[in-house]
Amino acid sequence: EPEVTQTPSHQVTQMGQEVILRCVPISNHLYFYWYRQILGQKVEFLVSFYNNEISEKSEIFDDQFSVERPDGSNFTLKIRSTKLEDSAMYFCASTARGGSGNQPQHFGDGTRLSIL
Amino acid sequence: KQEVTQIPAALSVPEGENLVLNCSFTDSAIYNLQWFRQDPGKGLTSLLLIQSSQREQTSGRLNASLDKSSGRSTLYIAASQPGDSATYLCAVKVGYSTLTFGKGTMLLVSP
Numbered sequence: 001e002p003e004v005t006q007t008p009s010h011q012v013t014q015m016g017q018e019v020i021l022r023c024v025p026i027s028n029h030l031y032f033y034w035y036r037q038i039l040g041q042k043v044e045f046l047v048s049f050y051n052n053e054i055s056e057k058s059e060i061f062d063d064q065f066s067v068e069r070p071d072g073s074n075f076t077l078k079i080r081s082t083k084l085e086d087s088a089m090y091f092c093a094s095t096a097r098g099g100s101g102n103q104p105q106h107f108g109d110g111t112r113l114s115i116l
Numbered sequence: 117k118q119e120v121t122q123i124p125a126a127l128s129v130p131e132g133e134n135l136v137l138n139c140s141f142t143d144s145a146i147y148n149l150q151w152f153r154q155d156p157g158k159g160l161t162s163l164l165l166i167q168s169s170q171r172e173q174t175s176g177r178l179n180a181s182l183d184k185s186s187g188r189s190t191l192y193i194a195a196s197q198p199g200d201s202a203t204y205l206c207a208v209k210v211g212y213s214t215l216t217f218g219k220g221t222m223l224l225v226s227p
Contacts, residue, residue, distance in 0.1 A: 004159075031213060041219070042120075043160070043205065048213035056213050091159060102148050102167045105215060109159035 004108035006092050012114045013082055021077045021111045023092030032075045033093040033105060034067065036060070043091065049075065079113075087115045118143045118210050122218035129196055130226055137191040137221045139206030144184050147209040151180050151191050154203045154220065163204075164191070196225045 005024045013019050025032050034046040047057040049067050066078045075094075079086055089112050093105040119142045129135055139149070148167050152160040164173045164180040166189070172181040179192040193200060203222045207215040 006159075033213065033215075035215075043207070043215075043217040045214045045216070050213075056211055058214070093160075102165065104150055104162040104165045106162060107152075107160040112157075 004092055004094055004106050006090075006108035006111050008111060009109065010112045010114070012116060015084060015115050016081055018078065018080050019082055019113060021079075021090050021092075021113070023075045023077075023108060024073050025075055025092065025094030026096075026106055027073070029094035029096050029106075031055075031095045031097065032067075032069070033095075034077045035091045035093065035107075036088040037091065037110075038085075038088045046077075082113075082115045084115050087113055089113070118146075118208060118216045120206060120208055120216050120218035122204075122206055122221050124221060125219070126222040126224075128224045128226065131196060131198060133196050133225075134192070134194050135196055135223070137193070137204050137206075137223070139189040139191070139218055141187045141189075141208050141216075143210070144187050145210070146184065149180075149182055149189050150207045150209070150215065151178075151189075152205040152207065154205055156203075160205060193223075196223075198225050198227050201225050 007022045032049045037043045047061045048055045068076050089110045091110045093107045095103045095105045097103045121140050123138045150165045151163045166173045166182040177194040182189045203220040205220045207217045
């Protein structure tokens with residue numbers, strides 16, 4: 001079965017540095033998402049992306065964050081000037097259709113980001 | 117603002133038992149509800165998706181129900197097995213694309 005793949009599985013970064021988390025969504029999917037899960041807390045929506053632009057974002061997704069689809073297969077989340085509170089598991093997800101379409105979102109295994 | 121609550125937070129049962137996990141949400145204006153399984157240190161595996169117009173969905177030993185008007189969903193697991201041990205997450209789709217998650221129920225099935 002097709003999978004969403006994320007790299008790296010674990011990223012350790014010094015506070016203030018920039019990180020790029022990478023995702024390869026399922027190949028025929030059109031809608032892409034980033035979520036995060038701080039240890040012991042709920043999974044939280046960050047941003048959705050369709051047709052090369054952001055379609056929705058949460059209040060967490062401020063100017064520190066950006067997303068990009070640099071080519072036909074990758075979807076990236078960039079976090080500039082990382083802070084200790086950015087430490088979390090970051091999940092990428094994709095779906096064939098968005099909006100009111102009732103397609104399940106398929107998640108990757110996540111990248112554990114540790115800020116020191 | 118949509119809030120999703122899952123009860124119980126943790127559940128421990130002997131193998132073979134049937135069990136029910138509960139999910140409630142505060143705003144009934146949802147597009148769908150999705151149940152996920154999360155193993156420790158792993159991603160989320162989609163188990164079932166119920167459209168807002170549906171009452172239930174079944175997959176193998178799993179059955180999920182949805183009562184949108186009362187803001188409730190249940191996940192029924194029949195004849196539980198040790199391999200079912202995981203955290204089960206409920207998420208509702210609000211807005212155009214956002215999933216709002218509950219905190220999950222941690223299930224332990226002992227042999």
